[in-house]
Amino acid sequence: MDNMQKVSLFTVRGYGSSRRYQLATGVLGLLSAALLMAVIAMATQMNGVCESQSSLNITAVQSELKLLRDERVRLTESRTSLQHDYDKARADRSLLQAQVDREKAMSDRLLAQIKTLEEQKKQENVRVLQLVRSCERCPPGWEVVNDTCYYFPISSGIQRKGWDDARADCIRQGGDLAIVDTLQKQTFIVGVLKALHSEGFSYRYGFWIGLKRKDEEQGTWHWTNGSLLGTGYWMDGEPNDDYGYEDCTASYPTVNILKSWNDAPCRHPLKWICEKEATAAS
Template sequence: STSVNLSSFICLSNHCGRCPQGWRLLNATCYYFSDEGLHKRGWEQSRQDCVNKGGDLAVVDTQEKQKQHQILQASRLGYWDGFWIGLKDDHTEGVWKWRDGASLERGHWREGEPNDFYSAEDCAATYPTSKPLEAWNDAPCNHPLKWICEMSP
C-alpha cells in the first residue's frame, strides 16, 4: 500500500510546521522564552509582547509541557529567573484560570505555594528547579519577570 503525506498538500505557506526564528518547536507548538538580557516585564506587558509576536502566554496544562519547559529553562538560567505563564487568579482568590478561561486542573506549585504572600499575588510564574513538577510560584502581576510565549507553527 502507498502512504500519502497529506500535510504536504494542505500546507500553502513555506512556513507551515516551522517556528519563527528564536522560537523552539516542542510537540507541535512553538515556544518563545524571553532572553532579552536583564529586560523583564509584568504579566500584562509580557502577555502583550506574546500577542505582538503572534502568540500568547504559554498554557502549561500537562506534566509533559512542564517538564519540557523546565529542561529549557534550567539549561540557561539561574534559580531566581522566573518566567510568566498564562495563569492568574485575579478574579477570585485561589481560583486559578488559564488566559483562555480554562480552569487549572493540576498545578505544579513549589512547596507552600500558592500563598498570596503579599495579598496581591495573582499571577503564576515557573522557575528552574531540580523538581520540575514543583516549579510554580504566585507573584504580584506587576513583578518584573521573563516570560514564555506559545503559538501554533
C-alpha cells in the first residue's frame, strides 16, 4: 500500500514538472528562434551595409583611377607639346647659328676684300705718283724710279716671249732687260708685279729680268751689262736648274719680296721688264 502511494505521488509530481519543463522548453525554443531570426536579420543587414560600403569604395577608387588616367593623358600631352616646342627651338637656334656663321664668313670676306682693295689703292697711288714723276723723263707707258725708267708690257694684246726675244724688244725701245742689283729696285719691281696680279702667285705671272747663266761658266750668273751677280733674291730651293737648261731668271709677285726669283728655260714664254736711263728733269 505504501509503495503504491509513493509511486502515485511521484507520478503526479513528475507530470506537473514535465508540463512546466515542456512550457519552458517551448518558450526557450521560441526565444531561440526569435534570436536566430534577429541574428539572420542583422547578418543580412550587415552584409548589405558591407556590400554597399564595398560598392562605394570601388566607385571611389574607379573615380580616382579615372582622374589619374586623365591627368596622365594631360601630362603626356603637355610633355609632347613641350618636347615639340623644345625641338623647334633647337632647330630655330641651329638655323640662326648657321645664318650667323654665314654672315660672319661673308663679313670676313668683305673685310678681306676691303683690305685688299685698300692695299691695291695704296699701290695704285704709288704708281700714279711714279707716273706723274715720270712725265717728260720717260716715254709714255714707262715708270720712273730715281733716274731709271721701267717698262712692264702688261697689255693682254702683247704676247709672252722667251728671254732672248724679250731682251730684243727692250733693246728696240732703247733699253735692256732690267738689272735688279739693289733692294730698292727689287722692292719696286715686286710691288708692281703684286699690284698687277693681286689674285696671288702663279708661275704664269713671271717677268724676265736681265740675269742669265753663261754657257761657258755653268753656275755663275751675269747681268746684261756683264757684271756678276752679287745679292740674289731667289725663291727657296732656287736656282735648281730643274730641266738641265734653266739658264734665265724671272721675277714673280711673291709675298716675300726678298724671295721672288726663279730660274727657268730661256725659251719659256713670259712677260718681261725693260729699263733705261731717264732723261734729266726739267
